Amino acid sequence: MTSTDLSADVAADSSSASMFIPAPATPYQGDIARYWDREARPVNLRLGDVDGLYHHHYGIGEVDRAALGDADDSAYEKKLIAELHRLESAQAELLLDHLGPIERDDTLVDAGCGRGGSMVMAHQRFGCRVEGVTLSAKQADFANRRAHELGVEDHVHARVCNMLGTPFETGRVAASWNNESTMYVDLEDLFAEHSRILAIGGRYVTITGCWNPRYGQPSKYVSQINAHFECNIHSRREYLRAMADNRLVPQAVIDLTPATLPYWKLRATSSLVTGIEKAFINSYEDGSFQYLLIAADRV
Ligand SMILES: C[S@@+](CC[C@H](N)C(=O)[O-])C[C@H]1O[C@@H](n2cnc3c(N)ncnc32)[C@H](O)[C@@H]1O
Numbered sequence: 391m392t393s394t395d396l397s398a399d400v401a402a403d404s405s406s407a408s409m410f411i412p413a414p415a416t417p418y419q420g421d422i423a424r425y426w427d428r429e430a431r432p433v434n435l436r437l438g439d440v441d442g443l444y445h446h447h448y449g450i451g452e453v454d455r456a457a458l459g460d461a462d463d464s465a466y467e468k469k470l471i472a473e474l475h476r477l478e479s480a481q482a483e484l485l486l487d488h489l490g491p492i493e494r495d496d497t498l499v500d501a502g503c504g505r506g507g508s509m510v511m512a513h514q515r516f517g518c519r520v521e522g523v524t525l526s527a528k529q530a531d532f533a534n535r536r537a538h539e540l541g542v543e544d545h546v547h548a549r550v551c552n553m554l555g556t557p558f559e560t561g562r563v564a565a566s567w568n569n570e571s572t573m574y575v576d577l578e579d580l581f582a583e584h585s586r587i588l589a590i591g592g593r594y595v596t597i598t599g600c601w602n603p604r605y606g607q608p609s610k611y612v613s614q615i616n617a618h619f620e621c622n623i624h625s626r627r628e629y630l631r632a633m634a635d636n637r638l639v640p641q642a643v644i645d646l647t648p649a650t651l652p653y654w655k656l657r658a659t660s661s662l663v664t665g666i667e668k669a670f671i672n673s674y675e676d677g678s679f680q681y682l683l684i685a686a687d688r689v
């Protein structure tokens with residue numbers, strides 16, 4: 391499939407995301423657009439500055455203590471930031487590992503693309519076109535500027551768009567994903583849209599935090615995370631139900647909770663703490679919250 395025939399307005403859209411900004415579908419979406427337009431937390435900018443890949447998701451994997459060296463060393467904080475960033479990029483690599491075989495002439499969709507770090511990584515890995523949507527014009531401009539600086543603007547493009555109603559043609563996308571962006575939308579609506587745009591046999595992947603039905607209800611820590619980010623974390627059961635309702639058949643469900651805890655424990659010791667670290671650590675440790683990867687086939 392060629393990227394140019396994906397949607398009528400893909401070609402018409404320039405690299406500037408702010409040329410045409412659609413009105414938010416709901417007042418809530420307006421709040422979320424403003425939230426991400428204003429966001430400039432050092433924990434995200436300083437980590438992105440390490441290699442120019444800007445993420446708004448968390449990390450997985452063991453901490454490389456040898457790379458960190460001695461905490462008394464004057465270079466320690468810089469090494470710690472590089473290490474946190476390495477773990478966040480490892481998370482995105484794991485998501486990309488689950489997209490399946492992707493060809494250079496395929497198109498991928500990043501739903502809730504943030505500043506575009508994962509999109510660039512996907513293009514670098516597969517050589518294909520990557521289309522991102524975000525509610526934030528600032529984020530889309532940032533992602534498109536980075537794509538331009540890297541000389542990949544022909545293949546990596548972000549736009550301001552509601553992920554529940556994208557302009558992409560039905561059944562033409564090889565794979566799509568949500569990296570920590572499902573907690574802002576209704577899952578039935580979200581998976582209906584992924585199911586619409588994906589080719590039959592296409593792959594959908596999400597990495598997300600969800601509350602654990604075994605705990606009973608969202609814990610106080612989950613409620614703190616919701617309040618902190620103005621989001622609405624779903625339960626694990628809701629994901630599986632909404633996928634089943636929308637022709638998405640899970641092929642892998644991986645509990646990444648043990649793999650993300652080292653990231654949080656390291657981050658809690660850094661100068662870039664935001665105050666939400668304890669809520670993540672406590673909720674992962676008391677079993678009320680899980681960090682999950684789900685990869686599903688569109689059947
Ligand atoms: C936590 S950030 C994740 C960014 C990115 N996936 C990453 O891994 O760096 C959440 C993203 O979801 C986007 N988002 C939330 N609701 C959305 C919606 N209805 N349509 C499109 N994007 C949405 C926000 O604009 C933001 O870019």
Ligand SMILES: CC(C)=CCC/C(C)=C/COP(=O)(O)OP(=O)(O)O
Pocket residue numbers: 431433434445446447448570571573598599615619621623664666
């Ligand atoms: C797993 C869950 C529940 C995620 C909620 C969505 C979210 C805000 C992710 C990280 O964004 P960020 O990178 O901007 O956050 P921070 O500033 O804390 O690094």
Ligand SMILES: [Mg+2]
Pocket residue numbers: 433434445446447448
């Ligand atoms: Mg972050």
